[in-house]
Amino acid sequence: MPWALLPLALALLVLTGCNALNPLCGSSRPAPAISSLSPNTLTLAQVQQGFLLTVNGSDFVASSVVVINGKTLRTTVPSSHQLQVTITTDVISAAGTAKVTVNTPSGTSGDLGCTSGGTTSARTLTIT
Numbered sequence: 429m430p431w432a433l434l435p436l437a438l439a440l441l442v443l444t445g446c447n448a449l450n451p452l453c454g455s456s457r458p459a460p461a462i463s464s465l466s467p468n469t470l471t472l473a474q475v476q477q478g479f480l481l482t483v484n485g486s487d488f489v490a491s492s493v494v495v496i497n498g499k500t501l502r503t504t505v506p507s508s509h510q511l512q513v514t515i516t517t518d519v520i521s522a523a524g525t526a527k528v529t530v531n532t533p534s535g536t537s538g539d540l541g542c543t544s545g546g547t548t549s550a551r552t553l554t555i556t
Contacts, residue, residue, distance in 0.1 A: 458487035459546035460530045469554040475520050483511040483530060485548070492532045496520070496553070500531070526553045 466482040483494055486509055493503045494513045497520075501513040511530060520526055532545040 457489055457491070457532050457534065457545045460487045460489075460492055460532045460548050461485045462528070462530055462548045462551050465528060465551050465553055468552070469556060470515075471556050472520075472523050475515050475555060476517055479515045481513050481515050481528075481553070483513070483528065483551075484509060485511075485530065487532075488530065489532055491545075492530055495529045495531055495547075497526050520555055523555050526555065527551075528553050 462483055462485040464484045466484060470479055470481075481494075488505055488508050488511055490505055492505060492511060494501050494511055496513075496515070499519055501515075501519065504512045506512060527550040529548050529550050531547045534545040
């Protein structure tokens with residue numbers, strides 16, 4: 429490497445949260461986002477039978493999980509835009525509302541100044 433480029437290379441290494449510019453952030457994971465729940469309302473009878481909820485959004489990866497009212501559920505990841513979980517009475521036992529989030533654990537590059545993973549804003553699921 430030409431010595432003139434060394435300050436630029438060092439500056440890239442200390443940038444925090446700048447994955448596009450930090451070449452060492454290859455193992456970082458994107459922060460997930462929820463755009464909608466499908467459906468966003470269901471009946472308690474559906475929950476009692478075991479209901480498949482679809483979470484639509486972006487930047488989902490294999491390690492992303494759906495969390496309902498603080499309980500992490502076994503999650504299927506059909507694509508980077510969709511997650512699926514089965515909701516049972518173990519998760520929701522009465523009519524009302526539930527808070528749904530998606531969590532993606534951080535990758536292995538957090539110590540390199542890279543942002544990685546995160547938890548979405550909560551969406552409301554209504555149970556009638």
